[in-house]
Amino acid sequence: MKKILYTIVIVFLNLIITSTYLSAQNGLFIMCGYGLEQYKNTDAVSLVVNDYNNYNTSSGLIAKKKLESPGLFKGLKLGMKSKVGKMSMSFNLNYSQFISSAVSNDSLYLAEYFTKIKIGNVGVCLNYALNMIDKEHFRTGPGISLNIEKFRMYCRKDKSYGTSAYEKPVDKFMMSASAIWPISFGGEKFNFDVIPYYTLPFWKVDASLFNSEELNMGHHTAYTQEQMTINPVRWGVAVALNFGIKE
Secondary structure, three states: OHHHHHHHHHHHHHHHHHHHHHOOOOOEEEEEEEEEEEEOOOHHHHHHHHHHHHHHHHOOOEEEEOOOOOOEEEEEEEEEEEEEOOEEEEEEEEEEEEEEEEEEEOOOOOOEEEEEEEEEEEEEEEEEEEOOEEOOOEEEOOEEEEEEEEEEEEEEOOOOOOHHHOEEEEEEEEEEEEEEOOEEEEOOOEEEEEEEEEEEEOOOEEOHHHHHHHHOOOOOOOOOOOOOEEOOOEEEEEEEEEEEEEO
């Protein structure tokens, strides 16, 4: 199943790269950007994180730093953008995550305990926008984005190893659509974009394994399916620098 999903993503990526390049009648740009986003509801993660902190406290561990519940998710965006008449089209690789870590000592300060979590999504996005205002150095208008992503919840409990030490109890294939409104400043050789967006996922995420088999393994609370369900509706804003490579 995973091989099929990866093949779909690769084919989708090749198609959007080719279509973006061939349709670039009014310029082609390399895009690099950064985004901030907020999820509508992360109550399931908050329950799991609070249980982890409370268990450590009740076990006599002295916290130097506690795990935090998700707040802002941050990440990079890399891709290409083209302009065809009043239509702007782009694709980008999107990487957005929330990271938190906890460090505790035992009551005698003889041993240190470490946990780090990473939650977020990685994927590819195809974006279309109609520039209702289309001036030489300013363009803006509504658009839509189609997204193929993976929603991941990682956990790492060994400080001495690198990223390979992360366990991945939740690694779910996702599709979603976003309403976007790009605002673009600049000309044919360079421009700067501000892109507000609102994303609606096609599926939900079950965080149960993150609770029972990883973060709180051996002492987890048996929450209901509803309590452990994440509906990853989110909104945010991205900024991007675009460098012209074709006129």
